[in-house]
Amino acid sequence: MKLLEERILKDGVVLGKDVLKVDSFLNHQIDPVLMQAMGDEFARYFSDKGITKILTVETSGIAPSVFAGLALGVPVVFARKHKSLTLTDNLYTTSVYSFTKDTTNEIAISRNYLDSNDHVLLIDDFLANGQAAKGLVDICEQAEASIAGIGIVIEKSFQSGRKDLEKLEFDILSLARIRAFEDGVVKFVEEEGNK
Ligand code: 5GP
Numbered sequence: 094m095k096l097l098e099e100r101i102l103k104d105g106v107v108l109g110k111d112v113l114k115v116d117s118f119l120n121h122q123i124d125p126v127l128m129q130a131m132g133d134e135f136a137r138y139f140s141d142k143g144i145t146k147i148l149t150v151e152t153s154g155i156a157p158s159v160f161a162g163l164a165l166g167v168p169v170v171f172a173r174k175h176k177s178l179t180l181t182d183n184l185y186t187t188s189v190y191s192f193t194k195d196t197t198n199e200i201a202i203s204r205n206y207l208d209s210n211d212h213v214l215l216i217d218d219f220l221a222n223g224q225a226a227k228g229l230v231d232i233c234e235q236a237e238a239s240i241a242g243i244g245i246v247i248e249k250s251f252q253s254g255r256k257d258l259e260k261l262e263f264d265i266l267s268l269a270r271i272r273a274f275e276d277g278v279v280k281f282v283e284e285e286g287n288k
Contacts, residue, residue, distance in 0.1 A: 094134055094268040098281055100127060101247070101269055107277045111221075111249065112193060119218055119246065120153050131268055132160020135216065135244040138266045139165070142241040144214045146170060146207065148233065150189075150200060150225050153218035157246055161216060170207060172200040172232065185235045189228035192221040200228055209237035220245040220267060223254030230261070247271065250282050 106114040118124040135157070147169045149158040155171050162169040173180055186201040207213070215229045226243055233240050240263065248255055248267035258265055270282035 094131065096127065096130055097246070097269045100124075101271075101279055105279055107274045107279065110274065111252065113219075113247065113249070113271070113274075113279065115247070119156070123156050125156075128156045129160045131157045131246060132162075133164050134268055135161040135214070135266065136164030139214050139242055139244065142214070143212050144241045145211045146238075147214045147216055148172070148202070148207065148229050149216045150174065150229065154216055157218070157244075158216045161214070161244065165214075167214075168206075170202055172202045172229065174198045174200055185232045187228045187231040187235075190224045192219075192224065200232070202232060204236070207232070207236040207238050211236065211238035212241050213238050214241050214244060216244040216246075218246045220248040220254040220258075220265075221252045223257045226254065226258055230263075242266065244268075 100118055104117045108114050118127055144165055144167055146167055147158045147162045149155060150172045151174055158169045180203060183204045184201045185204060186199050188197050189200050190197050213233050215226060217225050220226060242264035243258060245267040248270045250270045250272055255265060271279055272282045273280045
C-alpha cells in the first residue's frame with residue numbers, strides 16, 4: 094500500500110537490526126486518516142469472505158481493526174494482555190511471546206464474544222515471528238471459530254512469521270512488506286498485490 098510505504102519511509106525509525114519504530118502514526122500517536130485507508134484496504138481484500146468478526150490484540154491492532162470493522166460492518170474483539178477486574182472468568186486464554194519486549198504474556202478474550210458461528214479476520218500491527226498471530230489462531234481454535242484470513246499492517250518478511258503462517262495455509266494480506274533494513278533504511282519487497 095503506497096500511502097503506508099511512503100509514511101514508513103518518512104516517519105519510521107529503524108532500531109537495531111530488526112525493529113521498526115512507528116510511534117508517530119501507529120504505535121503511540123495514531124493517524125486516523127491513514128488508519129481508515131488501511132481499514133478500507135483490508136475490507137476490500139476480504140470483502141467476499143463472509144467475515145463475521147475481527148479479532149486483534151491490544152493495543153496497536155485496535156485502530157486498523159476498528160476501521161476494517163466499520164468498512165465490513167462487523168464487530169471487533171481485542172484480546173487483552175493484562176489482567177482485568179471485569180474480565181476474570183469464562184475466558185479463552187493463550188500465551189504469546191512478545192518479540193519486542195522479550196516476555197511472555199497471557200492474552201485473553203471473553204467466551205461471550207467468539208464462538209463456532211464466527212468466521213474471523215485476524216488483524217495485527219506487525220508480523221515478525223508470528224507469535225501474536227498464532228496466539229489468535231489458538232484462541233479461534235478453542236472457540237471452534239473458523240479463520241477467513243490474516244491482515245497485517247507491517248510485515249517484516251525477513252522474519253519467519255509469514256512463512257510459518259503460509260505453511261498453515263492462511264490467506265495473508267500485509268499492507269507493507271519489508272524485505273530488509275539496509276544501513277537503517279527500510280527496503281520493501283518489490284511486488285504488486287502482495288498476497
Ligand atoms: P510476532 O508475534 O509476529 O513475532 O511479533 C508481532 C508483535 O510484536 C506485534 O504485535 C507487535 O506489537 C510487535 N512487533 C514485532 N516487531 C515489531 C517492530 O519491528 N516494531 C514494532 N513497533 N512492534 C513490533
